Amino acid sequence: MVNVLLRYLNLVVVTLFILSLLSFLLAYLFPGQAVENLTGLRLDELSTLQNNQLKYAIDDNVFVQYWYYMGELFAGNWGVSFSSGLPLYEDIGHYLPASIELSAYALFLSFFIGLPLGFLAALQHHKLTDYGLLSVSLLGYSIPVFWLALIMILGFSLQLGWFPLSGRLSLIFEIPSITGFILVDILLSDSIDKQSALIDALRHLILPTLSIAIVTTTLILRITRRSVIETLNSEFILAAYARGLTPRQVLMRHGVRNALIPIWPLLAMQFPTLLTNAMIVESIFSWPGIGNWLIQAIYQQDYPAIRAGMLAVSVLVVIFTMSIDLTIRLTDPRRRRVGRAAI
Amino acid sequence: MNIIKKHNKNARFKTISIVLASILLCACDVLLQSETDPNGIVYCSEGSPASFNPQLDTSGTTVDASSHQIYDRLIDFDPVTGDVVPALATSWLVSNDGKTYTFQLRQQVPFHQTETFKPSRFFNADDVLFSIDRWRLINHPYHDISGGRYPYTDSLNLGSLITKVERINGYRVEITLNKPESSFLANLATDFAVILSAEYADKLISRNQKELIDYQPIGTGPYQLANFRQDRYIRYTKHPKYWRQIELTDKLIFDITSSSSLRLAKLLTGECDAIALPAHSELEVIRQQDDLVLDEKPGLNIGFWAFNTSKPPFNNPEVRRALGMAIDKNALIEAIYFNSAIAAKNIVPPTSWAFQADVRSLSYNPIAAKNLLREQGVPEDFSMTVWAMPVQRAYNPNAMKMAELIKAYLLEVGIQVNIISYEWSTFRERLTEGLHDSVLIGWSADNGDPDNFYRPLLSCAAIESGTNRAMWCSEEYDLLINKALQYTDIGERTYFYGKANELLAEQLPLIPIAHASRYQAHRKELDGLVINPYGGVRFGGVKKL
Numbered sequence: 001m002v003n004v005l006l007r008y009l010n011l012v013v014v015t016l017f018i019l020s021l022l023s024f025l026l027a028y029l030f031p032g033q034a035v036e037n038l039t040g041l042r043l044d045e046l047s048t049l050q051n052n053q054l055k056y057a058i059d060d061n062v063f064v065q066y067w068y069y070m071g072e073l074f075a076g077n078w079g080v081s082f083s084s085g086l087p088l089y090e091d092i093g094h095y096l097p098a099s100i101e102l103s104a105y106a107l108f109l110s111f112f113i114g115l116p117l118g119f120l121a122a123l124q125h126h127k128l129t130d131y132g133l134l135s136v137s138l139l140g141y142s143i144p145v146f147w148l149a150l151i152m153i154l155g156f157s158l159q160l161g162w163f164p165l166s167g168r169l170s171l172i173f174e175i176p177s178i179t180g181f182i183l184v185d186i187l188l189s190d191s192i193d194k195q196s197a198l199i200d201a202l203r204h205l206i207l208p209t210l211s212i213a214i215v216t217t218t219l220i221l222r223i224t225r226r227s228v229i230e231t232l233n234s235e236f237i238l239a240a241y242a243r244g245l246t247p248r249q250v251l252m253r254h255g256v257r258n259a260l261i262p263i264w265p266l267l268a269m270q271f272p273t274l275l276t277n278a279m280i281v282e283s284i285f286s287w288p289g290i291g292n293w294l295i296q297a298i299y300q301q302d303y304p305a306i307r308a309g310m311l312a313v314s315v316l317v318v319i320f321t322m323s324i325d326l327t328i329r330l331t332d333p334r335r336r337r338v339g340r341a342a343i
Numbered sequence: 344m345n346i347i348k349k350h351n352k353n354a355r356f357k358t359i360s361i362v363l364a365s366i367l368l369c370a371c372d373v374l375l376q377s378e379t380d381p382n383g384i385v386y387c388s389e390g391s392p393a394s395f396n397p398q399l400d401t402s403g404t405t406v407d408a409s410s411h412q413i414y415d416r417l418i419d420f421d422p423v424t425g426d427v428v429p430a431l432a433t434s435w436l437v438s439n440d441g442k443t444y445t446f447q448l449r450q451q452v453p454f455h456q457t458e459t460f461k462p463s464r465f466f467n468a469d470d471v472l473f474s475i476d477r478w479r480l481i482n483h484p485y486h487d488i489s490g491g492r493y494p495y496t497d498s499l500n501l502g503s504l505i506t507k508v509e510r511i512n513g514y515r516v517e518i519t520l521n522k523p524e525s526s527f528l529a530n531l532a533t534d535f536a537v538i539l540s541a542e543y544a545d546k547l548i549s550r551n552q553k554e555l556i557d558y559q560p561i562g563t564g565p566y567q568l569a570n571f572r573q574d575r576y577i578r579y580t581k582h583p584k585y586w587r588q589i590e591l592t593d594k595l596i597f598d599i600t601s602s603s604s605l606r607l608a609k610l611l612t613g614e615c616d617a618i619a620l621p622a623h624s625e626l627e628v629i630r631q632q633d634d635l636v637l638d639e640k641p642g643l644n645i646g647f648w649a650f651n652t653s654k655p656p657f658n659n660p661e662v663r664r665a666l667g668m669a670i671d672k673n674a675l676i677e678a679i680y681f682n683s684a685i686a687a688k689n690i691v692p693p694t695s696w697a698f699q700a701d702v703r704s705l706s707y708n709p710i711a712a713k714n715l716l717r718e719q720g721v722p723e724d725f726s727m728t729v730w731a732m733p734v735q736r737a738y739n740p741n742a743m744k745m746a747e748l749i750k751a752y753l754l755e756v757g758i759q760v761n762i763i764s765y766e767w768s769t770f771r772e773r774l775t776e777g778l779h780d781s782v783l784i785g786w787s788a789d790n791g792d793p794d795n796f797y798r799p800l801l802s803c804a805a806i807e808s809g810t811n812r813a814m815w816c817s818e819e820y821d822l823l824i825n826k827a828l829q830y831t832d833i834g835e836r837t838y839f840y841g842k843a844n845e846l847l848a849e850q851l852p853l854i855p856i857a858h859a860s861r862y863q864a865h866r867k868e869l870d871g872l873v874i875n876p877y878g879g880v881r882f883g884g885v886k887k888l
Contacts (some may be wrong), residue, residue, distance in 0.1 A: 039516075081764060083573075083574075084573040084574065085573075086573065152607070157611075157612050158608060158611055158612065161611075161612060161613070164608060164609075164612055164613075165608055165609065165612055165613050165614070166600075166605065166608075166614060167598075167614075168383075171385055171576050171578070171596040171598050172383040172594060172596065174383065174578070242764070286600075286605065288575065296574070300766055322830070
């Protein structure tokens with residue numbers, strides 16, 4: 001077990017090192033002065049750099065610069081944005097939770113719908129329900145999320161007027177950001193109209209969450225269905241039947257657990273897709289998340305922001321994927337033996 | 344037994360599902376009702392202000408966010424009649440020689456109170472002196488704060504026009520000019536002549552935080568700034584002791600939405616109560632909606648294509664004329680303004696008395712243009728830049744598209760065009776530096792006086808202050824427009840402006856393109872919002888029904 005942990009740690013460290021190196025190189029690959037792209041300060045403002053903590057040893061060689069860059073990264077000095085002049089660390093700390101929140105709800109919703117439906121389809125294998133669910137899921141899977149989000153806006157916001165189409169919360173409500181997760185922040189706040197703020201936040205959440213969840217749901221449905229069918233065809237299920245258990249007992253005692261095990265790693269693989277979809281949906285619903293923020297940064301050629309944003313998102317993906325993988329490896333008795341770590 | 348049990352199970356299942364369904368329905372009911380808070384107005388604006396002091400910036404975005412919300416002026420324009428009406432000055436007196444203006448100030452006008460500043464006194468003559476001296480006196484402690492440029496007053500040379508501003512007593516101020524100028528009163532009523540707090544400025548000096556005066560502003564206006572997040576929102580709260588007896592809502596929020604279609608969508612869903620600058624292509628959609636109101640007024644503005652006359656070959660009037668002939672103005676107007684604008688002949692719109700209908704205007708003639716260009720030594724495949732502003736303005740709702748059309752027109756006369764655009768504040772900074780060959784931009788007037796077009800747009804002083812986008816400086820022109828200001832009689836002023844119009848038609852430092860109508864869209868529940876033809880939007884007195 002310690003061995004597995006060490007191998008994972010090793011892999012994480014190496015990956016993060018490469019990512020940090022890439023983000024550092026980006027500053028050189030982007031147009032303009034590398035030091036401008038690293039600090040976000042224009043050359044004429046760099047004179048203030050001398051007594052500033054943003055020190056990248058401009059005159060030293062690249063390796064020394066990289067060393068300082070890493071030092072600043074860990075110290076939380078990620079430079080400032082070209083366009084807004086705000087510190088990137090705080091900016092990302094403000095926008096990233098919004099994306100995580102949106103993705104988390106979408107993932108939760110997808111599980112909530114996808115898993116039971118997947119089981120249903122598998123248990124009704126080769127019956128009408130199965131075919132119906134399968135074709136609906138194929139439809140959901142093939143709809144581009146960009147288009148889906150726009151259709152949702154067109155239908156539910158503009159035509160029916162049920163839901164708002166932008167943002168996380170009506171600006172009328174003033175909720176201080178404590179955790180960055182809007183629902184938690186509302187519950188923590190001592191605002192007088194907490195309840196209406198909560199309702200408003202939920203109204204804002206519904207459409208973007210649904211847009212992301214639909215694609216993920218169909219994925220989960222299909223993965224679950226296949227896994228359950230395979231499990232139910234295994235010999236130990238047959239053996240359970242032979243011992244005289246009822247179909248219900250067979251499913252509950254032997255089917256569910258064994259069917260779920262192969263699902264988790266596949267789902268972990270879907271996390272980057274989920275995040276990508278979330279970033280697209282964010283920019284459509286003007287959700288103040290990291291995706292929207294990055295796209296704005298790209299439009300405005302805000303190189304420091306692009307560099308820091310990409311680093312933050314990729315680190316998040318790496319750490320999340322690895323930790324799910326690690327959890328699976330440590331909990332799944334069949335895979336504990338396999339030594340080598342992989343993403 | 345078995346059957347009964349099964350029956351029970353079914354019943355329980357039913358009960359549970361009914362309970363769940365009703366909870367779900369309730370939730371839907373709550374979630375689907377869009378409830379709007381009557382105590383807050385949300386205005387979807389088009390961009391982030393550069394600061395909260397309109398003295399520093401003529402851009403409409405800054406003016407909208409500050410001028411009529413945070414501040415008051417000595418005098419105001421009545422948005423309906425255009426007359427000058429009392430505001431912080433209750434009355435004023437102009438001496439017979441037209442050089443001395445005496446203002447009697449309003450008493451018991453409180454300033455905003457914030458967490459960092461508690462005013463100890465009411466508004467008085469010191470505040471007027473401070474506000475005017477800040478841009479007038481170069482050695483004023485606040486002159487160089489936030490850049491030290493005052494584009495509006497600098498372009499009109501108001502600083503050297505005023506010889507002194509004197510405090511007669513606490514509530515009486517006298518302003519002396521070195522020569523009579525008929526547009527002076529109108530200039531004091533513009534969005535830029537706001538009154539700041541001298542006491543706040545002193546406090547900031549003692550705290551060594553002078554720059555905060557423009558970013559955490561204190562004024563006497565109907566709303567005070569609560570907080571601002573770049574590109575996201577501006578929040579204002581009601582000024583509880585506002586001196587005018589008008590309706591104010593508890594909160595005023597500017598939701599910064601740069602995309603015009605998104606602004607319209609938000610207006611449709613009720614996320615905004617009013618929007619800035621509805622796109623001309625979307626006006627029909629707004630008209631068709633029962634719960635939206637679209638106001639229209641002929642605009643005091645001009646959209647133009649200015650050449651950088653400090654750079655060859657654009658310093659040659661014949662080249663400029665040829666370029667002007669290469670484009671089809673009417674086609675541009677149809678494509679960009681959707682016929683909600685009129686083709687421009689002069690730089691002033693037809694509603695102004697300085698307008699001259701008989702001035703010679705350019706007609707579309709690519710062949711003649713091509714010949715003229717070759718004659719003037721502009722080679723085939725000459726390459727130039729057209730700068731297109733990144734934001735929409737009433738005078739040019741889509742500069743980018745216009746630039747593309749112009750690119751196609753100029754290709755026909757053998758000129759390659761590079762279209763250039765930057766983020767708005769960078770764009771203007773680089774324009775002021777004169778890095779452009781030509782630019783598509785425009786001007787919205789701040790008062791009804793034609794001087795407000797002639798001087799800021801093309802006078803020599805306006806190059807320095809960054810409103811003369813043609814970088815054009817002509818002594819003859821400056822002489823004409825200054826002469827026009829020495830007379831109060833409109834007939835005499837018209838004569839000089841007519842001469843100036845002729846000079847412009849001959850020299851063509853810029854090609855006037857269109858005068859656009861002004862539109863304002865808001866929801867029906869919003870009451871009291873009127874188009875202010877003389878500048879920024881006003882939310883004092885606007886309420887939600």
